[in-house]
Amino acid sequence: MIKIIILVFCFFTTIVSSQSNQNICSVYTCNSTGCFETPKCPQTSNKCFVTSCDTQTGQCIDTPIPNPYETKCVISTCNPLNGFFSVVPVLCKDRSDECLVGNGCDISVGCLYQPQFTCSNKSDQCLNVIGCDPKLGCQYESKCNSVYKCSLYSCSLTGNGCIKTPKCPQTSNKCLTSSCDAQTGQCIYTPVQLPPSNNICSNYSCNPSTGLFTPTPINCPDRSNECLINTGCDAKLGGCHYKSS
Numbered sequence: 001m002i003k004i005i006i007l008v009f010c011f012f013t014t015i016v017s018s019q020s021n022q023n024i025c026s027v028y029t030c031n032s033t034g035c036f037e038t039p040k041c042p043q044t045s046n047k048c049f050v051t052s053c054d055t056q057t058g059q060c061i062d063t064p065i066p067n068p069y070e071t072k073c074v075i076s077t078c079n080p081l082n083g084f085f086s087v088v089p090v091l092c093k094d095r096s097d098e099c100l101v102g103n104g105c106d107i108s109v110g111c112l113y114q115p116q117f118t119c120s121n122k123s124d125q126c127l128n129v130i131g132c133d134p135k136l137g138c139q140y141e142s143k144c145n146s147v148y149k150c151s152l153y154s155c156s157l158t159g160n161g162c163i164k165t166p167k168c169p170q171t172s173n174k175c176l177t178s179s180c181d182a183q184t185g186q187c188i189y190t191p192v193q194l195p196p197s198n199n200i201c202s203n204y205s206c207n208p209s210t211g212l213f214t215p216t217p218i219n220c221p222d223r224s225n226e227c228l229i230n231t232g233c234d235a236k237l238g239g240c241h242y243k244s245s
């Protein structure tokens, strides 16, 4: 009886020890025919991966198949059905907003850029290029800025450049002369001076549309309350002349 128990015990320890020698990457199944070993990690149906088994941990690992086209200048994608790659070139993005202009593609670096020095020429709008600001883009300044306070500058869109016009042009009133204060840029209008005249018996007034002075005979004031009779104006006698009544 003891012999049988020992035999049975030996039989079981043999099975247990043979199982501990099993391959960690195999699956064992037994049926009435016997025991069969099958791989634990069969090849995945996705042809873009190769399935393998880690002999240390028994973990299944899907490793991407090598991509013969992989560079930084193409986008290649693997078709899971056949493991073939399709390839399209990388589209380098427009970075002119950052003052950069495209300079081709390097297979190990990717899209290349260089600083953009070619801000568009706007000289027809009287603008000079200052440079390119990475945040603001191309910067321009007006060619028509002037330090002269008595001139106005504007841009001719016909390409003639800056046009200078006086800030204080002559007004339509020809009895006023216009001038400009160079310090302040203020317009000054001064009445045209009465031309020197020896005709003290005329009063001169300026006509705004012609700027000409026209004489009007002066009216000698009545001085009858001083018992003086007005005899009119006589330039030689010194203006208004009176005699006693």
Ligand SMILES: *[C@@H]1O[C@H](CO)[C@@H](O)[C@H](O)[C@H]1NC(C)=O
Pocket (backbone or CB within 6 Å): 029, 030, 031, 032, 033, 034, 036
């Ligand atoms: C036992 O398993 C093996 C492998 O899976 C199989 O080929 C065989 O037909 C099976 N036998 C029976 C009797 O089920």
Ligand SMILES: *[C@@H]1O[C@H](CO)[C@@H](O)[C@H](O)[C@H]1NC(C)=O
Pocket (backbone or CB within 6 Å): 121, 122, 123, 124
């Ligand atoms: C810009 O264009 C004008 C004529 O349109 C030309 O005279 C000028 O040289 C150009 N400037 C630059 C920087 O290309």
Ligand SMILES: *[C@@H]1O[C@H](CO)[C@@H](O)[C@H](O)[C@H]1NC(C)=O
Pocket (backbone or CB within 6 Å): 203, 204, 218, 219
């Ligand atoms: C001349 O004309 C001005 C303005 O009309 C008037 O104020 C002035 O009294 C006149 N002088 C004489 C001498 O008539």
